[in-house]
Amino acid sequence: MTGWRLLLTRPADESAALSGVLAGQGIFSSSLPLLDIVPIPVSDTMREVIRNVARYCAVIVVSKPAARIGIDLLDGFWPQSPSTKWFSVGAATAQILEGHGLDVSFPAEGDDSEALLELAALREAIARPDPRVLILRGEGGRELLAERLRALGARVEYLELYRRDLPHYPPAALPGRIEAERLNGLVVSSGQGFEHLHQLAGDAWPRLARLPLFVPSPRVAELARAAGAQTVVDCRGASAAALLTALREHPEPVL
Structure with missing residues (x-):
């Protein structure tokens, strides 16, 4: 699974914990929290x-x-x-x-x-x-x-x-992070997390919508597809284990 380079969008503490689990599996991740509790x-x-x-x-x-x-x-x-x-x-x-x-x-x-x-x-x-x-x-x-x-x-x-709440970021923060770190997959943990992702993407959304998007449930998957996301992977859960299973089952992107 080392071909994956994922954007994590959970609150900062949860993203840090998930990043540690992913790193243990050789998966690169970058955190841009899109939810403030x-x-x-x-x-x-x-x-x-x-x-x-x-x-x-x-x-x-x-x-x-x-x-x-x-x-x-x-x-x-x-x-x-x-x-x-x-x-x-x-x-x-x-x-x-x-x-x-x-x-x-x-x-x-x-x-x-x-x-x-x-x-x-x-x-x-x-x-x-x-x-x-x-x-x-x-x-x-x-x-x-x-x-x-x-x-x-x-x-x-x-x-x-x-x-x-959606933390405050400059308008180009999301697409800029994805481009700078060559990220090839997006991870959201809730419907509101996806809505914030969509909102922050702005004019770059049609391009970002082509990236694989990992979501926690059928409801969030339906929300993402309705917004134009092209490759939506339902992890059937928001846990690290659920994400790792989905990553194993989904073809790795070609770098």
């Missing part, structure tokens, strides 16, 4: 939801930032872990929650909404009269998860804990 100020509504979190039959945490911010809120109201079922979309998010003493279920195969919806433990948790589910997330996202849960009879509520 900005916590939403804590409101009375947020406090009320956390204070009463035990009323939900399932709490789903969809990202690492949601796990970290959610735990900080829990600490203010729950000296002991609340008696509710916890779920995460991926193993990395689960690890953060488990470090806080929570018992978390997550899919062993795949780290996306589709895999979580097939999880037997989640189906069991909502198999009760009038099930209520809470999703901890950033602003927007994971609509498919809520839609499917509602179709299964659950009442779904969101607790939005952060927003994802």
